[in-house]
Every structure is written in structure tokens, then in C-alpha cells.
Amino acid sequence: DWSSDVCSSDLDDMRGYKRRRRLIILIVLVIMSVTIIVDIRIKSSILQLARSQAQLSETAAINRIINEKVVNDVEYQDLVSVHKDDKGRIAMIQPNTIMLNKIMTQTVIEVADSMAKMRQNSISIPAGQLLGPAFIAGYGPRFKVKIIPAGDIKVNVLNKFDQAGVNQTRHLIYFKIDSNIKIAVPYLDESIQVSTIIPLAETIIVGEVPG
Numbered sequence: 001d002w003s004s005d006v007c008s009s010d011l012d013d014m015r016g017y018k019r020r021r022r023l024i025i026l027i028v029l030v031i032m033s034v035t036i037i038v039d040i041r042i043k044s045s046i047l048q049l050a051r052s053q054a055q056l057s058e059t060a061a062i063n064r065i066i067n068e069k070v071v072n073d074v075e076y077q078d079l080v081s082v083h084k085d086d087k088g089r090i091a092m093i094q095p096n097t098i099m100l101n102k103i104m105t106q107t108v109i110e111v112a113d114s115m116a117k118m119r120q121n122s123i124s125i126p127a128g129q130l131l132g133p134a135f136i137a138g139y140g141p142r143f144k145v146k147i148i149p150a151g152d153i154k155v156n157v158l159n160k161f162d163q164a165g166v167n168q169t170r171h172l173i174y175f176k177i178d179s180n181i182k183i184a185v186p187y188l189d190e191s192i193q194v195s196t197i198i199p200l201a202e203t204i205i206v207g208e209v210p211g
Contacts, residue, residue: 047190050145050183057147058115058181058194065114066175066198070107076201079173090205093171095157103200104155104175111179115149148182150191157200164204172202 078099083092124144156176164170175198182191 046145046185047183050185051190051192054145054147054181054183055192055194058179059196061114062111062177062179062194062196063198065110066107066177069110070103071198071200074103074201076171076173076203079201080171080203082205093205100157104157107155107175107177107198108153111153111155111177112149115153115179115181144185146184148184148189150180150182152180154178167206169205170202171205173200174198175200 079096081094081096082090083094085091154177156178158174158176160172160174162170162172177196177198179194179196180191181194182189184190
């Protein structure tokens with residue numbers, strides 16, 4: 001009868017509405033999932049590019065600061081005393097630990113100050129650089145990647161002796177500076193270690209160097 005046909009039609013409409021609603025919800029969930037996956041992959045690619053740029057930037061900054069403010073006026077004789085015996089043979093090479101410790105302390109202070117200023121810095125990466133081809137690398141919207149100092153700064157004094165000729169030895173003294181920085185985009189970050197070698201002083205020693 002008429003009333004049963006109306007009820008059946010209403011039931012079909014309700015079932016159709018529920019199917020459409022489920023389909024819309026499914027489409028929305030798929031779009032959201034794809035968007036999240038693409039977003040994470042893009043940000044991961046950005047972090048990979050930013051890692052090398054941040055290392056280069058930090059290494060250049062440390063080299064510039066240390067060469068300008070720490071080792072600019074340092075001479076080999078300030079760091080090492082070469083002692084000889086009565087026959088003029090080298091008996092001992094003695095490091096000036098007080099001076100070395102002073103320079104190490106100054107290095108840590110200067111590097112820490114430089115890294116503190118990096119809180120204001122960011123790396124800008126064009127979207128074209130994520131796509132690969134070199135001819136579009138500088139184009140497209142730019143992604144900002146923050147550079148954040150992280151962890152302690154470690155400074156080690158190292159020596160290197162090389163043969164420089166007949167009965168001659170080249171003695172190089174240098175710092176190895178290890179620092180940590182964090183590069184970050186929204187919801188993703190990565191810590192990286194930056195190692196920098198800074199030559200302090202060198203000389204040519206004539207005579208046999210004690211082992």
C-alpha cells in the first residue's frame with residue numbers, strides 16, 4: 001500500500017545517505033592520510049638538505065670566529081718549548097699547558113657565543129631543490145629550517161708530526177672542536193654533530209724528534 005511504499009522509500013534514502021556519509025568520511029580520511037604522509041616526506045627531505053647546509057654554515061662560522069678572535073696572534077713558541085741537550089740534540093718538546101688551557105677556554109667561550117647567536121638563524125631551502133633537477137633548484141616557495149644549538153662544546157688539542165726533509169720534522173698543533181646543533185621544521189627535528197679542525201701553529205724542527 002501507499003504507506004508501506006513511503007516507508008520503504010524513506011528507508012532507502014536513509015541507507016543511501018549513510019553510504020554517502022561513509023564514502024565522504026573515507027575520502028576525507030584518505031586525503032588527510034596522503035597529506036600527512038607527503039608532508040612528512042617533504043619535511044624529511046628538507047631535513048636531509050638542511051643537514052649538509054647547516055654543517056657547512058656552522059663549520060665556516062667556527063673557523064671564522066676562532067681564526068679572527070683566538071689563534072690570530074698565536075705563535076708556535078707560545079705553545080711549545082723545544083729543549084736541547086749539551087750536544088744540541090732535541091731532548092724534549094714541552095707543551096705550554098697554561099697557554100693551551102687559556103686558548104681552549106677562550107675557544108669554548110667564542111664558539112658558545114657564536115652558537116647562541118644562531119638561535120636567530122634559519123636556513124631557507126627552495127622547493128625546487130627538493131625535486132632534483134638543477135635548473136629549478138632555486139625556484140619555488142622557500143621552506144624555513146631553524147638551527148638550534150644543542151649540547152656541550154668539546155675542544156681537544158692534537159699534535160701531528162710529518163717528515164719534512166732530511167733530519168727535519170714538521171710539527172703541527174691544532175684544535176679539534178666538536179659541537180652539536182639541532183635542525184628543525186614543524187613536528188620534525190634532527191641533531192647533528194659538527195667537527196672542525198683549527199690549526200693553531202706549526203714549525204719545522206731540525207734534528208731527531210724524541211719518540
